[in-house]
Amino acid sequence: MALFTVVIILACLHVGSAYIDCVHGSYIYRGITDEPYERGNILETITDISPDDRLVLEPYLCAIAMEYLELDYTAGSSTATLRLIKSLDADEIMMYADAFYYSITCVGGAKNIRKHTIGDLNDNPPVFPTKSYGFTVSEEIPVGKTVLSVTATDNDVSALSKVTLYSILPPVPEDFGLSEDAQTNSCNIKLTKPLNYNKIQHYKFTLLARDVGSLTDTMIVEIAVKDEDNLNPYFNHGLYKASIKENQVGHFSHITPEAIKAQDGDKGINTSVVYSLTTVIPNQYQNNFEIDRKSGVISVTKALDREEIEQISVIIQAAQENDARKTAETVVMVTIEDVNDILQ
Template sequence: MERNMPFYVIFCVYILQLHSNSDKGDGSVKYILTGEGAGTIFIIDDTTGDIHSTKSLDREQKTHYVLHAQAIDRRTNKPLEPESEFIIKVQDINDNAPKFTDGPYIVTVPEMSEMGTSVLQVTATDADDPTYGNSARVVYSILQGQPYFSVDPKTGVIRTALHNMDREAREHYSVVIQAKDMAGQVGGLSGSTTVNITLTDVNDNPPRFPQKHYQLYVPESAQVGSAVGKIKANDADTGSNADMKYTIINGDGSGVFSISTDKETREGILSLKKVSEREKKRFHKSYTLNIEGANTHLDFRFSHLGPFKDVTMLKIIVGDVDEPPLFTMPSYVMEVYENAKIGTAVGTVTAQDPDIANSLVRYFVVHNTEEDRYFTIDASTGTIKTAKIFDREETPWYNITVAASEIDNPGLVSHVPVGIRILDVNDNPPELAREYEIVVCENAKPGQVIQTISATDKDNSANGARFHFSLDEGLSMNPNFTLRNNEDNTASILTRRRRYSRTTQDVYYLPVLISDGGTPTLSSSSTLTIRVCACEQDGRVRTCHAEAFLSSAGLSTGALIAILLCVVILLVFSLAIVVLFITLRRSKKEPLIISEEDVRENVVTYDDEGGGEEDTEAFDITALRNPSAAEELKYRRDIRPEVKHVPRHHPSSSLDSIDVQEFIKQRLAEADLDPSVPPYDSLQTYAYEGHRSEAGSISSLDSATTHSDQDYNYLGDWGPEFKKLAELYGEIESERTT
């Protein structure tokens, strides 16, 4: 099959014809086209083999197509020749203009740059085939921006075209660059872009004062450090290139005035350095200053344009102003004692008229607050005096304002603050720091600290910080408590007894005398309340209320039963002794006499008659209450209490009418307070038989002929037995007494 390759397609036309040597022209040969674009872009006449394009082709989208052609027998569909491959190439035409992909451009270049300084390189691209003709050959030219800038036609580099371009003359430039293909020939396509060029500033301009001479008026009332005027030098540059510093280089006022630079406004601020001596002379005085303004940032490339500084002369005239009186001090501090009488002088303020006239000054207190009314001032001398009585503990400091004005011109007033400190005197006695709730345990030991107390004083530390504590010397020595001064503004309350009883006395009152260390010394008396409480062994308070004997001991039911059993055993043992005594008496028919020299190991003789069944002191029942409690009751017999003997006072009423339990309590209380008797309650002898004993016996049991009123049911199972023993004992006692 004959074919011509490659084929170049320019537009949609006939492309080529395929022909097979087997084709006789009778239509028996059929041509088939396959490959890229076959049937869509390219079609073939299956009889003649002519190939056509159906639409325009774009080389920038696809540069070539690969097709396959074959001739077959129309009747049998069998190939007449092998399949042939051919390539159709799309020929380029100049259908794309150059484009600047990065435009528009914004660039800067320093002013005063040399001619030919590179500014920017621009690049345009052309989509046409650079290998075929001049369709993609681009040439650059400048359409706008001459004569300031130029562009290289081949590279697109933009350069300055003038020497020393001045930013102060023109700062912004808009340059238009064109790119044209076909090497710039007529008929070529073109594109353009804009380059915005800004000249940056350099320090090529020195500062300049608008005037060579200035005049400034300053009133004599100007305050030291205040600004009295401004001056400014102009600089055509911008940014740091326009920064400058002002300096007073000479002049007779250089010691009176100073100048500083405001960095925001670039102005020179003139300030008063010290008070002028205008008032020392009659006529106005003027000062002359030579002020220099110089750039702080210099570019040595442009030093030939300098010097970058300028000088001007400033004349300052000081004007006379009527000023208010001037106090000799900016503030005053004075002191006065709180017990000062009304009219006492506190201190003196002084003010003078600074003007030439030197007018007289009048003083007065500014009454803004109630504190100002505590003082008065002498209008002529400025002496401040007290107007009321002070209490430092209420107000320790007063702040008042004193004003001074000229008599000739009352409208000119000056003020000064005056602080007055109230000094302390010792006029407040010390007091207890708080209300103390003091507790002492019943089982307390002698010398035990039960409370530490402290005091307060409204006076300051010089008059009230050193406290001394003591007991009231007007009272006799307290047998129950004592006080120890700790020498650290505190005192400790200590016990003096081994044991306390709530049933005897549950509250004690202890007067305490407190004195301070001021001059003169002040003191006060306070009474401490001490409550007696029942405590655990570790000192924890259990209760502080008076209770029955057994319940106060906190005994359990088991402990009570054990005590009752012990009582029964003791009674049985007593009955046995009585029976033995009666038996021996009947056998010997003579009274039992025990020799003083007859000693038995386990027989103890008490020459003491019991008080009957209600006699609770026949034995010390408190020993059965709690072993630890019994241990606490063992007082030392070798130490005699240091308290005075308290005589016993017996009531005048008959003992027959008093209750036994109350009687025993009173006797116990007297024994506790009487240091001359033995310390054991069980050794006390009470000449009291009890009452309701019809037989008159010392026994607590009734006789056999009289029924007992005693209820023995509380003994449980022992009740009937105990009752029988009691009846037997009553019979024996009745027979013995008969």
């Protein structure tokens, strides 16, 4: 019989046994109970209840415990059991109080208050506010500027479980870097190199958030680069070669390496350019040429004599139509081809 009694006591201590003081009441801290302490488990067994006492379960400080517990007790019984009707969830409980409180109250008597610290299990991953996020930045933003700040929220309550580490999954864009803000548990995406719309117009990469328990979430980041009007027009070549027969007017018979054409250096804007002749060398032949302002096609308007001159350099300028300060120049080396004048 003694052996049986000892076993029962040990079993009660395992689930948590206690006594009730209906005269003075009590306040007992029952230590740490780790989640998830499952539904149906016994949280406390009360023994040696006087047949004259009547017990009820009541909230203390907040009512959240009443959603988790039921008191299995019959009036006049010497024992009572406090059982979970819902698995303990520290994340929910800590929204209402710093611990899990309840009172086993003697009807018409004192309160017997219990306090449990609920050990938080790292069971919630950090979560980004959205699965993908896109935005546009100017190619002129300075290096070092933060283009995006983002926080992944972790619903675990312990400070350690809330710590979030951020990284960019490969392939990592070389023009952007990442820094972490420990105070706000957030990360900042910063520009590490100057942007150039003509080289890269769009970036897409995956941002990873990971907690100390290796639970993760990802967010796709897409950055569109806005082209700014900050470049001059340009010719594809610094030197063109053209030819025309002597004593003829009109367009050149041959141009290499290709037709003369300029374009806006800002490819995303691509403003129209206009052409003009700036210099003809020798300059006495300035009036022998003209250029179409829109197309850039050069024409000989007064015939040339090879016996007088064999080559002429024509310097042409392309200017951005809406901003004459933005210009480019190239040289056209014109060769005058000989014609047998005697036969003519």
